Amino acid sequence: xxxxxxxxxxxxxxxxxxxxxxxxxxxxxxxxxxxxxxxxxxxxxxxxxxxxxxxxxxxxxxxxxxxxxxxxxxxxxxxxxxxxxxxxxxxxxxxxxxxxxxxx
DNA sequence: CGTCTGACGATAT
DNA sequence: TATATCGCCAGAC
Numbered sequence: 001x002x003x004x005x006x007x008x009x010x011x012x013x014x015x016x017x018x019x020x021x022x023x024x025x026x027x028x029x030x031x032x033x034x035x036x037x038x039x040x041x042x043x044x045x046x047x048x049x050x051x052x053x054x055x056x057x058x059x060x061x062x063x064x065x066x067x068x069x070x071x072x073x074x075x076x077x078x079x080x081x082x083x084x085x086x087x088x089x090x091x092x093x094x095x096x097x098x099x100x101x102x103x104x
Numbered sequence: 105c106g107t108c109t110g111a112c113g114a115t116a117t
Numbered sequence: 118t119a120t121a122t123c124g125c126c127a128g129a130c
Contacts, residue, residue, distance in 0.1 A: 027112050038125055044111035045127060059111075067111040074111085 008034075009046040016047075018104070019058040022086040024095055025102040026062045033104065057081040058102075064094040 011034045019025050027047075028040040036042065043059070044067070050056040057078040061067045068075040079089060087100045095101075 028114090031112085038113070039127085040112040041110060041125065042112090042127060047111055048128095050111090056111080061111075062113060069111055078111095 012046040013054045016054045019102050023102040024058050064097045
């Protein structure tokens with residue numbers, strides 16, 4: 001038996017698609033929902049290969065900040081997309097997960 | 105196949 | 118609150 005679940009990025013994408021508009025989820029949250037345990041980092045890798053039908057912009061880190069890759073364009077776009085959905089950012093550029101955090 | 109890196113998280117200081 | 122460190126493990130090289 002597989003003591004470890006196969007790394008199905010698909011499940012992460014499915015979960016990401018379930019995030020309602022105007023809400024955000026964290027990598028660790030998706031990792032736990034996907035029964036991945038502490039593989040939160042790999043959720044990032046999954047998003048790195050995000051299909052076009054996945055709202056990757058609704059996935060941020062546990063601090064409520066937008067993690068950035070190499071391009072600065074990315075986090076800027078992500079913030080714009082979230083603000084367009086009604087998600088508010090504070091002066092530090094962080095989201096209040098208590099209000100906008102996705103609660104399945 | 106060994107080593108380094110990383111869209112992270114939790115804990116310690 | 119910010120910074121540092123460790124854990125986790127799939128890819129890149």
